[in-house]
Amino acid sequence: MGDIKGFLKFRREGPKRRPVEERTRDWREFYQPVTDQLLQTQAARCMDCGVPFCQGTTGCPVQNMIPDWNDLVFRGRWDDALRMLHSTNNFPEFTGRLCPAPCETACVLGIIDDPVSIRVIEWNIIDKGFADGSVVPILPDQESGQKIAIVGSGPAGLACAQQLRRLGHAVTVFEKDDRIGGLLRYGIPDFKMEKWVIDRRLEQMIAEGVDFRTNTEVGKDLPAERLLQDFDAVCLAAGAMEPRDLKVTGRELRGIHLAMEYLTQQNRRNAGDLIDPQREINAEGKRVVIIGGGDTGSDCLGTAHRQGAQSIEQFELLSEPPALRSESTPWPLWPLMLRTSHAHEEGGMRRWSVSTKGFFGDKQQVARLHAVRVELRPDRDGRSRFIEIPGSDFEIPADLVLLAMGFSGPVKKGLLDALGIGLDARGNIAVDSNQMTSVEGVFAAGDIKRGASLIVWAIREGRDAAKGIDRYLKEKRNTSPHPT
Numbered sequence: 001m002g003d004i005k006g007f008l009k010f011r012r013e014g015p016k017r018r019p020v021e022e023r024t025r026d027w028r029e030f031y032q033p034v035t036d037q038l039l040q041t042q043a044a045r046c047m048d049c050g051v052p053f054c055q056g057t058t059g060c061p062v063q064n065m066i067p068d069w070n071d072l073v074f075r076g077r078w079d080d081a082l083r084m085l086h087s088t089n090n091f092p093e094f095t096g097r098l099c100p101a102p103c104e105t106a107c108v109l110g111i112i113d114d115p116v117s118i119r120v121i122e123w124n125i126i127d128k129g130f131a132d133g134s135v136v137p138i139l140p141d142q143e144s145g146q147k148i149a150i151v152g153s154g155p156a157g158l159a160c161a162q163q164l165r166r167l168g169h170a171v172t173v174f175e176k177d178d179r180i181g182g183l184l185r186y187g188i189p190d191f192k193m194e195k196w197v198i199d200r201r202l203e204q205m206i207a208e209g210v211d212f213r214t215n216t217e218v219g220k221d222l223p224a225e226r227l228l229q230d231f232d233a234v235c236l237a238a239g240a241m242e243p244r245d246l247k248v249t250g251r252e253l254r255g256i257h258l259a260m261e262y263l264t265q266q267n268r269r270n271a272g273d274l275i276d277p278q279r280e281i282n283a284e285g286k287r288v289v290i291i292g293g294g295d296t297g298s299d300c301l302g303t304a305h306r307q308g309a310q311s312i313e314q315f316e317l318l319s320e321p322p323a324l325r326s327e328s329t330p331w332p333l334w335p336l337m338l339r340t341s342h343a344h345e346e347g348g349m350r351r352w353s354v355s356t357k358g359f360f361g362d363k364q365q366v367a368r369l370h371a372v373r374v375e376l377r378p379d380r381d382g383r384s385r386f387i388e389i390p391g392s393d394f395e396i397p398a399d400l401v402l403l404a405m406g407f408s409g410p411v412k413k414g415l416l417d418a419l420g421i422g423l424d425a426r427g428n429i430a431v432d433s434n435q436m437t438s439v440e441g442v443f444a445a446g447d448i449k450r451g452a453s454l455i456v457w458a459i460r461e462g463r464d465a466a467k468g469i470d471r472y473l474k475e476k477r478n479t480s481p482h483p484t
Helices: 036-043 066-074 080-084 094-100 118-132 155-166 196-208 225-232 259-270 294-307 415-419 455-479
Strands: 147-151 170-176 212-213 231-236 254-259 286-293 311-316 349-352 354-362 366-379 384-388 396-398 399-403 408-410 442-444
Touching: 036 066, 036 094, 036 118, 036 212, 066 080, 080 118, 094 196, 094 455, 118 311, 147 155, 155 170, 155 196, 155 455, 196 212, 231 455, 254 259, 259 294, 259 399, 286 396, 294 311, 294 408, 311 354, 349 415, 354 442, 366 399, 442 455
Parallel strands: 147 170, 147 231, 170 212, 231 442, 254 399, 286 311, 286 399, 311 349
Antiparallel strands: 354 366, 366 384, 366 396
């Protein structure tokens, strides 16, 4: 390492968030810029730890070579750091901004001190590379003559597409929405990642020869059978977009919406799209309740702050986590502990161990929410169940309710049913060790295969699927009586 005593001399310092009163008045990213000097000092904290758990699958699913590029940043060798970063991660500008950084919770220094500020170093390596022109199209040495269709343009689909195109395959990405990016485009609020970050990467991929086709829902606008006829292989990377709904009394009232409806609409508004006034979802001046305490709930919270909500409460079914790492999740595991996001810092109230029982309203518009407190207890069979606490019922006023309870898996109706794709016990697409589904030549990657997960896992899945597809196509060429 560049400074073997750096972890003893320097304290952890990450990027500072813009002041709450400033950032809640706009939709720009909430972090302030950092200097090269700060980044190099933070890189110096990386230890010569022997076994870097940060880059193992416990820490980083794409297996970023973190100690190596930390050392290169410390030495000011930014171009070399960028090359090393890109060797394992197609889109560090996405992971650096959006990943919760399991690499940092697995950092060896974290056993005795604050871990290395890995994430901010990562996203500044790539932003610096784009700024100085180091990120350029990478063209294949030769064309394979084989065509691959990728369904879905989220991080898994994009990673798979870029890897396959660089191997010389003709790649077409189909996206049902009007813009490329999947949840990166319409699920992630602009204050977490502005959309020019996606667009500049797409410029590189288009220059590399990836063909993007928007407004095309495979299985509806394009028959699924056409993919099998027109392409040598197919990769399904459409995500796990089946939302968990809340089937309780009053769910049909106006003013109750799925989180993705709400977040997508605001991102479209920020992009300059006109929103139908009859379908507009806006928290301005309203008493908002968010049901769900995860990242999606936090995104709704930050969005409601910026829209000018009168008040916001957020419900979580689980009990409040401990302030420090729980003993049940020792290092280097992802710790069970209380986390306060940027959106919680901006305001709102969190309630834990709450189950929503029903909604009530006036003139078909939601006005009140009925809930009860619960606790997790084992039943007679030893399985944990949520039990209502007697006498803990309560009602609160609510003008807008956002359901942010996550996703149950991929949408089955349409494409998956048409192809007859086999599923696993959890309802996700089942694949073999080569990432191929039960249908020959059809592969799967990302949330559609593993369930809703981290962006870093989506990129890893996309890269793994690309390897599997390339291997399959090579074997197909070698066994063909008339190889191309």
